[in-house]
Amino acid sequence: MTLEVSMALGERGQLDVAFRVEPGITILFGPSGAGKSTTLAGIAGLVKLDRGVIKVRDEVWLDTEKAIDRPVHTRRLAMVFQSLALFPHLTAEDNVAYGLDRALSASARRARATELLGQMQVGHLIGRRPATFSGGEAQRVALARAFAREPQVLLLDEPFSAMDRKLRSELGVLVRVYVDRAKVPAILVTHHRQEARDLGDRVVMMERGRIVREGGIDVIE
């Protein structure tokens, strides 16, 4: 599964990028304001792009020339936000079940949510709401919710930036295991060099809405 992205936004060319992402973890690296999060939002369909093409394997999500622009909910992706965006009124189980295939029976959805929470080592949170989670627990539930979607592309918008290195490493392992097993591309936005080195396979470096370098993880000095 590969993701091809080419997108532009803004009359003054605030964002103009093109890159290709293979299965594995690609780091979108750069300083604040480089356009990293906007790029993710563009892939997800959360911002309206002036022009662009987004393809996942043979599936076209966006092609402005051909007036193709698939709505967000039909793009099979999962996004973990910096704030995690766990639904505060839903339990951990319901948060995870939210993105599951709605064709599944209620009991199958519950079973799958329970299984995923167990895999993330937060099975004990099943009936609890996010306000009672620790930071690390919330991260794990957010990852379980993202994995439940069985995405073709996994988008991670600085979800680990506030974590210490040990916890980040533990969560990184969970992402790594999922990405390797599902063979999907994941894009992780960060401006922390260490996090990029710890978690990434490849790097796309951005500055002021442009790609300035890309390649292996050693691109980051």
Next chain:
Amino acid sequence: MSWAPLILSIQVALVSTLIAGLFGILIGYSLSRRETPARDLIDVVVTAPMILPPTVLGYYVLVVLGRSSPIGQAFEAATGTSIVFTPLGAVVAAVIGALPLVVKSARSAFEGTDATLVKAARTLGATPLRAFVTIELALATRGIVAGLMLGFARALGDFGVTLMVAGNIPGYTRTGSLAIYDAIQAGREDDALGLIFALTIIGIIPLYLATKLGKPRHDA
């Protein structure tokens, strides 16, 4: 002492709260969206009944919905009854009083919902409608219900606009507030006391619930 005015007041308040709820949620949601055009103007128009004198409001309603107005005539041609000087007029008057409270509460509740949650729902496969119902509306429910409670309490006690629009016809449009006014004017204070206590109790309970619901929820 007749309880008919109190029963009419409760009926009018219930129906008008339902109507104010339907429109109030829609208007409150629209006002919470930045992309809605003329938000400030709509807000002023919806909020105006909170500050305009009831006689002024009543006059406008008579002009727009009275028997000689196009709307009033069309309604009468279709149903055989007029809007003004009927219980329906009392409902219209009560809706005008309740609507701003519902709109304000709904708007505030929707604006308090983190927009990222909706984005997250969309990326998890939710259609715009599902995201609205399961996230935005669900999270705004407490605020909306608080607004409905306030709207009900306000509708229950409407006096000025009701008098202008529905009149004070005994056994037909005489609500609890109007009956109290009538009894006091006629020196029948004892007749008014029962209604006064009943309206106080029925009005205070939703007010108390609205205050409880208005407090932040501590999830556990």
